Amino acid sequence: MIEIIAYILLGIGAACALIGAMGIVRLPDVYNRIHAQTVVVVGGVIVMLLGASVLEGLSSYTLKALIIALFLFLTNPVGSHAIARAAHKSGVKLWRRSVADKLKEEKP
Amino acid sequence: MRMAKESLFVAFVCLWLAWIGLTGSLNLQELAVGAIVAAFVAVVSYEFLFQGGMREKFEPERWGYALAYVPAYIWAELKAHASVIYLILHPRMPIKPGIVRVPTELRSDFGITGLANAITMTPGTLSVDVSEEGSSLYVHWIDVKAVEPEQTSRQIAWPFERFLRRIFR
Amino acid sequence: MILLGVLVIIFGACLFCALRAALGPTAPDRVVAIDALVSLMIGALVLLGVYYRAPIYLDVALVYAFLAFLGTLAIAKYLEGRGIET
Incomplete structure (x- = not known):
């Protein structure tokens, strides 16, 4: 029973990782690709780490895997935000069919 | 001391x-x-x-809201993942990206940091910048449904702000 | 067996990320792709730790996560002061 839950979590994680990586290739500009990267990290890697720790049962291994998951969970938004802000400040343009850019209008 | x-x-x-x-x-x-x-x-x-x-920091009311925040957060994550995966897998990719302004009522540093992190962690929304006085965030949204500040605040920030304004007063 | 299948899928996702890192028109594109690749490698290291029953893989994954975060922040800070080039 426990193993089935673990394998379901691993399967969801692998599917999210593959779809997110396809998104990183398909989507048109940096900001959209960061959404796909969030799918890879949160839906893919963190769910896979949870699955691995369910599979392993209660041990020091599980504790360390959960610490890695928590670390990724806390640092990934900081890194994404820093990259997006740096891209916007250094003048990377939005996709040509974007509908609005309030940041450029209101804070030039 | x-x-x-x-x-x-x-x-x-x-x-x-x-x-x-x-x-x-x-x-x-x-x-x-x-x-x-x-x-x-x-x-x-x-x-x-x-x-x-x-x-x-150890008032039970704040910890109660923090516990209630967890399932709401996971539900928001699931919905956001489903919508972004749909957008990626759709053959014609019907995305409507854009940067909108999201006003917020939170004032404390921890509250604004938590809101910006939660917005970035849900795929589909990405906080790009914070305005100087700290009253609004600039959010890149992969599927813009509204540009007016009241609408964006209700659709993007409200699911998290509802809890965060009680947790980080 | 299932673990090996998951590792093969992670390898495929890594190939997509490497493709974007090679194509990426601007520098932030490459950084985002390599960030995703590093996260996938962390997941792969943890799964290898389960497969080979060797906890040392987890320490490698933890240090890798720290270094990747610091590297991302440093590159972001560098890009912010530079202006756009390819």
Whole structure:
């Protein structure tokens, strides 16, 4: 029973990782690709780490895997935000069919 | 002085727990070395880790809202993942990206940081910048449904802000 | 067996990320792709730790996560002061 839950979590994680990586290739500009990267990290890697720790049962291994998951969970938004802000400040343009850019209008 | 002692003690306990989690053993020698290192790091850094009193950080009401925040957050994550995966897998990719302004009522630094992190962690929305006075975020949205500040605030920020304004007062 | 299948899928996702890192028109594109690649490698290291029953993989994964975070922040800070070039 426990193993089935673990394998379901691993399967969801692998599917999210593959779809997110396809998104990183398909989507048109940096900001959209960061959404796909969030799918890879949160839906893919963190769910896979949870699955691995369910599979392993209660041990020091599980504790360390959960610490890695928590670390990724806390640092990934900081890194994404820093990259997006740096891209916007250094003048990377939005996709040509974007509908609005309030940041450029209101804070030039 | 009393406040400083309390926050020093809390910082020491947190750092020691982190040490035990990372070494993963309850050996007496490891525990002793961990206590020494945690005490040293706590003395150096407790001023930056905790500001203000310790009493108000342990009010049960705030911890209750923090517990209620977890399932709401997971539900928001699931919905956002489903919509972004649909957008990626759709052959014609019907995305409508754009940067919108999201006003917020939160004022404390921790509250705004938590809101920006939660917005970035849900795929589909990405906080790009914070305005100087800290009253609004600029959010890149992969599927813009509205540009007006009231609408964006209700659709993007409200699911998190509802809890965060009670947790970080 | 299932673990090996998951590792193969992670390898495929890594190939997509490497493709974007090679194509990426601007520098932030490459950084985002390599960030995703590093996260996938962390997941793969943890799964290898389960497969080979060797906890040392987890320490490698933890240090890798720390270094990747620092590297991302440093590159972001560098890009912010530079202006756009390819």
